Amino acid sequence: MHEHHALRHITLDALALLGIEQVAYVKDVTLDDGTAGFAIHAADGQEVAVMANREVAFAAVRQNDLEPVSVH
Numbered sequence: 001m002h003e004h005h006a007l008r009h010i011t012l013d014a015l016a017l018l019g020i021e022q023v024a025y026v027k028d029v030t031l032d033d034g035t036a037g038f039a040i041h042a043a044d045g046q047e048v049a050v051m052a053n054r055e056v057a058f059a060a061v062r063q064n065d066l067e068p069v070s071v072h
Contacts, residue, residue: 024061026054027071041071 025041029050038057040049051057061068 022067023069024048024064024066025069025071026057026061028054040068 026038029037029039031037037050038054039047040057041047058068
């Protein structure tokens with residue numbers, strides 16, 4: 001089976017494990033008080049932190065030897 005075809009049939013559990021030790025996802029969020037923030041999520045979807053701005057979120061991810069990826 002070709003690699004790209006295999007990826008089309010990957011389970012959600014297997015997808016969550018891809019990059020788990022290499023990437024963290026950063027997405028913009030609205031906090032309870034209505035202000036904007038940037039949530040950092042592990043590859044399995046668990047939120048691990050919320051930062052005031054995108055640059056600080058990306059820096060925090062990189063300080064933990066992970067590669068930040070934006071989620072839209």
